[in-house]
Amino acid sequence: MTTLDESLVNFLKTHAPNNASAETLFPATTYTDAEKTEIGQWLTTSTHLASATEDAAKSADRLSSLNTHLSSRTTLLGAKPSVADIALYQKLAPVVSKWSAEERTGDQGYHHIVRHLDFVQNSPIFGLKLEDKVNVDLDNIIFKIKPIDAKAEKERKKKEKEAAAANASGATPTTLTENQVAGSKKGKAKAQDAVQAAGNAVASAVTGKAGSGPPEGAPTKKKEKKEKQPKPQKAAPVEKPLSPCLIDLRVGHILKATTHPNADSLFVSTIACGDPPGTDNTSEYEGQIVRTVCSGLNGLIPLEEMQNRKIVTVCNLKPVTMRGVKSCAMVLAASPRVAEGEDSHKGPVELINPPAESKAGDRVFFEGWEGEPEGVLNPKKKIWESIQPGFTTTDALQVGFDVEAVPQLSGEGSDKKTGVGMLKTAAGFCTVSTLKGAIVR
Incomplete structure (x- = not known):
């Protein structure tokens, strides 16, 4: 594991529970060799994230990569806490505290970095002794990230299984799709005919004009489908001038x-x-x-x-x-x-x-x-x-x-x-x- 820099060592002495060191922070947690290597990499990365001498474009790139990494993880390792999480907090807390609401939770904001920072400073898993925490207003969210639609995700997986089963039985994805669409259309047509017939029967009974409508149960004409308008094509990305x-x-x-x-x-x-x-x-x-x-x-x-x-x-x-x-x-x-x-x-x-x-x-x-x-x-x-x-x-x-x-x-x-x-x-x-x-x- 990478040697801790002096500022992080001092931070742990002051704020870690029971003055724990990096080795004794999480006694119940064990790390594989790969995880130990990843912790070392994140410790190295954390020293660059808030460096005053770091190029602004490079810092933004690193923050964006970190935000993407945390989008599907509770901690840097996924679920396991580590000293790398505390290192990121120590380096980024002074930076995030100065961010505007747009930088925190705007459309292009670092939502997941803010969420991770708030987790580290408040979770009993880390148990940090902090007098001054970064103020995170959970009610002031400019752009809410859409959660994954569980129903749509379930339907997608179902279609994948059906396609795999069709391939196993010799049917191609094309024939499977055509059969599904044809069956779906027939079912919808029958249902529409039945509803229309029932509606006509009720209307005849109410108005006393039993002979004015089609016979009970008679099929009715389908409504003509509107022609689908072609989707507008996306504008081609603007090409940067030669430079x-x-x-x-x-x-x-x-x-x-x-x-x-x-x-x-x-x-x-x-x-x-x-x-x-x-x-x-x-x-x-x-x-x-x-x-x-x-x-x-x-x-x-x-x-x-x-x-x-x-x-x-x-x-x-x-x-x-x-x-x-x-x-x-x-x-x-x-x-x-x-x-x-x-x-x-x-x-x-x-x-x-x-x-x-x-x-x-x-x-x-x-x-x-x-x-x-x-x-x-x-x-x-x-x-x-x-x-x-x-x-x-x-x-x-x-x-x-x-x-x-x-x-x-x-x-x-x-x-x-x-x-x-x-x-x-x-x-x-x-x-x-x-x-x-x-x-x-």
């Missing part, structure tokens, strides 16, 4: 790097990119959420320089399998520009250096091109291929984006855009060691 901000650039921390077992030119790196637990195409390594990344740097950069260092990663390219290893990000590096026809991979090559104070997962962006990145870049739209030619280095050894190198963005004539936007994090600028006027990819 460097569409590329998800983050600080990555290489925890280890090895040579690829099946390719002499490739390194395989294990990189922490600040992903929350459960993110697609990630795994866990030494208590951290990581991505596996293949890079063609073997022979260009010594393997020892790839160990335990900060770099800049591209995190929203579609994963590709390279000689049997799935690569889920890309490492940015600089190399000299070469004339057409020359070997563009001969080197030298230098990794991009983020500011020393930056942390894994920090957002990296070009000045003047701020915005939200795409979730995953669509390979068919060639966004990376269109933007990357503008990545360069300056005489001051800083990395930047030269808009003139991307015709789709620079324009023409009097409206032509010029200038280089520097690549930076909240902590400062990204640099290279020696390469000026280089291409970055």
Whole structure:
């Protein structure tokens, strides 16, 4: 299990029942090895959730993932309480106390985080000794989340069973559906005829005009069905304009790097990119959420320089399998520009250096091109291929984006855009060691 940070240790000493430690908080609860690993991951994640130095977009992404995780769970592990629940409470209570009603329970609010926090601060399971609790007004709910319709869910499962039984007996789902619909229509028609006949008989008896209506029990004409109007088509999602901000650039921390077992030119790196637990195409390594990344740097950069260092990663390219290893990000590096026809991979090559104070997962962006990145870049739209030619280095050894190198963005004539936007994090600028006027990819 991950070592507890000092602030959480002090919180437990002050507020845990009987001054219990992390090991004695829940003596009746046992954890599997997998659960212990998950607790460690959540303890790590909790330290980032309320960090003042954390990128705002990344914090919102983590909160959204946490809210989704808690939507079907009472505690982080599902039902079992753990020290990770208290760690989240300790970090988030000061944050949630400042949230507006919209942030708490609006249409896009963090309903489940608020519910979990209220559970931890009030439940005897945790028994926290708190003088100041977060005020949670159960009557002030702006947007009520619709509960699951138990009847509809039961009907859905019933149809699934009927379809499975039909397949087992040789009937296809299509014939089963047609037979069900035909039988249903016949039953409805008979019922409507009977009701209509009974209504006519009663009307004749009351008005004294027994012969004016159809004979008792006679079938009546069905009402003509109204033609179904075509459903309005959903509007296509608005496509974001081409911009460097569409590329998800983050600080990555290489925890280890090895040579690829099946390719002499490739390194395989294990990189922490600040992903929350459960993110697609990630795994866990030494208590951290990581991505596996293949890079063609073997022979260009010594393997020892790839160990335990900060770099800049591209995190929203579609994963590709390279000689049997799935690569889920890309490492940015600089190399000299070469004339057409020359070997563009001969080197030298230098990794991009983020500011020393930056942390894994920090957002990296070009000045003047701020915005939200795409979730995953669509390979068919060639966004990376269109933007990357503008990545360069300056005489001051800083990395930047030269808009003139991307015709789709620079324009023409009097409206032509010029200038280089520097690549930076909240902590400062990204640099290279020696390469000026280089291409970055």
